[in-house]
């Protein structure tokens with residue numbers, strides 16, 4: 001990570017247990033964002049209101065985004081509640097769009113982005129409304145993820161509106177156990193803005209993946225993403241034991257990732273048998 005502004009001078013303290021992060025470096029303050037959180041509007045288990053209260057009381061997050069699958073509703077709710085309640089953190093509008101080639105985070109959007117469309121069309125639709133495209137859990141077969149080939153196709157496109165703003169190199173879920181190293185290696189070459197996200201579907205997981213950026217506000221995060229000065233780090237540790245088996249089963253029944261994983265395993269088994 002030579003030349004990374006966040007690693008020059010005194011490094012931000014990388015570990016873990018977010019409440020105790022010391023993020024001053026060369027007199028600069030770094031904000032903490034979790035820009036990949038699911039609510040009960042989608043397949044998450046916590047209501048938007050509960051997530052916001054949790055962020056206020058139990059974390060030091062400066063910016064968050066509610067990014068439900070194929071719905072901006074939770075994000076709208078978060079924006080409205082934040083303006084009513086006057087939290088100390090800011091909310092970025094967003095959603096996680098399912099494209100025909102995998103999930104794509106759309107941030108800083110005002111309107112919902114259509115789902116189940118070709119990747120190119122989705123990227124253009126996000127940029128057309130001034131949004132940013134972040135690729136979550138890339139190359140992970142544990143959930144519906146954009147492949148290396150698809151990413152490289154977009155990155156080599158000559159079309160002006162066809163580009164990716166950032167890549168999630170820390171995803172704090174099981175899907176991240178497949179994608180994180182692959183994403184980091186991929187990004188050594190492509191140098192997109194790096195992000196970390198919890199991909200939280202449970203309250204206790206909020207803040208388990210973080211994006212650091214110079215500043216504190218949602219706008220400063222946006223500028224940092226555009227300038228590619230963000231840094232992904234691990235956040236607060238979270239164990240499935242903290243959630244409990246009943247919650248996990250209930251979430252899996254709501255989840256869209258579970259059927260995808262089963263389909264993937266089934267397809268690969270079938271392929272292996274037919275070789």
Ligand SMILES: [Zn+2]
Nearest residue numbers: 096103136143
């Ligand atoms: Zn996803």
Ligand SMILES: [Zn+2]
Nearest residue numbers: 036038096199
């Ligand atoms: Zn997600």
